Amino acid sequence: MTQNRIISVPQMFCMLLISRVAVSMTFGPAVMRGVNFWDCIISCLGAYLVTFLLIIPVMWLCKTNGQEIITSSCGALGKIFSLIYAVYFAFVCAHTLALFKVFIENVMNPPISFMLLSLILVALTCYGAAKGIEGIARASSVIMFFIVFSLIILGFSLYKTTDPTNFGPFFYDGPHSALEGIIFFISRSSCIPAMAWLIPRTNGNVKRGIFVWNTSFYALMAASIMIVVGALGDFAQTQLFPAYSAASIAKMGSLENLDALYLGLWTASIFMKLAMFLNLSAECIRDVFGQKNIKISILIMGIILVATNATVKLSKLSSGIFSTNLLLLFTAITSIILPFLMILSKKIRKKNTLAKS
């Protein structure tokens, strides 16, 4: 089963960058098991290098499969793999929505029902997902422009408030924080399994795209940490969402409280991320059950997402759905183990076919 190459490499990486930015904008000491926020700059460098290593199995798999769906050469086993990917992508959606819930309920606390808001969000992301990956990719590149533009504004407005004395020495509490940071970043690398499903539908130089994507993401993260720590100092350590707190003190001319800009960007990024992962999840389900219409799968996934979100209790930010270990395990399975198994399965099948002939 082959797929049409319908999106370009820059579009795919815009989409993936946005989906990482959506989650990364919310990271902070509370979510990261109390690590030293300043040491996360070192974590960025470490995670940057590890990400390149993690991509190798997926790239290898995509190279051997060409334009085919990655699980298509594994027979019945492939259906199980597709199902695991579907669950993983749905889990990523649930995790993103849960983060959104924490943010809305703990930071903003607006006089609206989150249930209603999440219902609208999921309903419209289902619509976006049903429109296809092409539309999501194109929309992501437009959103990307706004994100870059807004981040420049936020960066410049916060630059004035930066105090160099806030930058302490690295490894003040030992290397633990930096290592925790690397694990945290890697556990949130849901883009790598997503790439396995997106690369067969992408036109262009993927290797160069990966380099640009990974470099720009971690450069953006390092710059954000630097600005947030420079602007907030130790205060960042006590904040649930330090990036938001920094944005709320940003000023530009007569414009104050630029957190509206941050909120807008973050919501749009979450929308794009949910739409992309819902689409991928539905694609996996379609592969398992051989449906013709993807819309039914998306609708089912949407209902599951709303139901999960309504039932999940968000008591702690570093356990349950937010547990780094759980996410890391899931990411490792889908990024390393499954691609290796699929490559192995393909090689064995090829060997058997040759032996028979």
Next chain:
Amino acid sequence: MFNFFEKIINYYKTAPKHGKNSKQNRKISKSLNENLIFFKKEFDQSADLAIRELKICNIPAAVITVDGLIDKNMLSNNVLKVIMGEEFRELSEKDPEKTYEYLRDKAIAFPDQIEITTYEDAIILGTSGFALLALEGSTRMLAIGVQGFSFRGIAEPTAEASQRGPREGFVEPIRINITMIRRRMRNAKLKFEMLQSGTTSQTAVALCYITDRVSSEILNEIKNRLNNADLATITTSGCISAYLEEEGDLSLFSSVGLTERPDTVCGKISEGRVAVLIDGSSTVLIVPYLFVENFHTIDDYSSRPYFATLNRILKFLAFFVATLLPGLYVGLGTFNPELFPGELLNKIALSVGATPFSLMLETLTIHFIYEIMREAGLRLPQTLGHAVSIVGGLVIGDAAINSGLIGAPTLMVVALTAICSYVIPTLYEPIAILRFLFIIFGGLFGTWGIMILFSAVLINICSKSNFGIPFLSPISPFGAFGMRDTFIRASWRTLSKGRGNIQTMPGAETD
């Protein structure tokens, strides 16, 4: 319950389609009497059917016309006088076929002369202003082009006024519109292809394109869609426009362009597009059409590039203001008032505190009133329309603020939005609907609601394509070449370099 829906679906699936009935080709009879009876029966003795019976070389003949569509002077001077003259009285030919040929080749000298053999063609040409000459004993009829009917004179289109461009706009008769395009494009590659659409109205539709610029795939797809159009009567260009959109496209935005200007049509077809002219409509359809083309006007190409670029940027800003401003005002005012600068916040808070309604309800109400007044102003005679504007703008607006029903900042936002929406008149319809949606989403969910809806609309526009050309091209998929005439308008020296055909747009799936 389900049976009921099933019945409805089955009804629509099995309902006879207007456009797909087979066209009968009934041959013209040798008997003149039979032919005349056919016409009288088909037209059911309609008042405008005129049959003039006469004899040519003692052979019974008839001239069939539809009153009001022909130039009577031309018919009597150039046709009737000739065939009833001395020359024919002396002609000894008795064979009807030979007489017909003599008439066709020697006697009647008309550039627009068509030989017809079927009743269907006879009806179409007769109702198009041709005079039909029928002879006893001949199975052929001669359709003579003596069209002459009054029509609205060529004038500047009011909806697409231009400061420096030509002042000509399309009129209703298709032939005049064809002439207007041909006069501007003296090129043998310019082709007009006539089609007929609408089973009841049999409206003439012309496809206009440049043969070496147009994509054959796009052209075939257009013909295919027009031939499959399930239409009985075509009264406006809007009837056909719906069939030129992608099937199942429920987007608020249209990917079919509309224009009343022949110069715009010439510009578009030279980029590989196809113009669809419809008889009886002064609006010409252009396909494929891109989202960014809504921001182009003919004056952009007459002005210096700097001013044209400024205008483009203003139009894009106006689009965002017209769509998002009321929603943002309501969303921020309700959920994040701290984002307004202090002085402005004070004024808004005072005005909201003094009015009985919530910000969302207030903004929605004023928008509804504005839309009602706009509609009333459009439908009324111009003089009364001014009165409505005065009553609406001064009396209602002023009185509503003074009585404390609505706040001045809200009225200001609505007024600004209304003005901005007229900067891009082709996008007025989607803007009006989206504005209401953004107000509701802003009022219910604040900034999150606005951004969620914005993202959904963005995906809707981005996923839309028509004839294989992405609607948002060259913004996304991005194309640097197309950017020279998108947000900026490059100089003519730059624009004239290279061919910017529509099928070369980034993401296009056609050759």
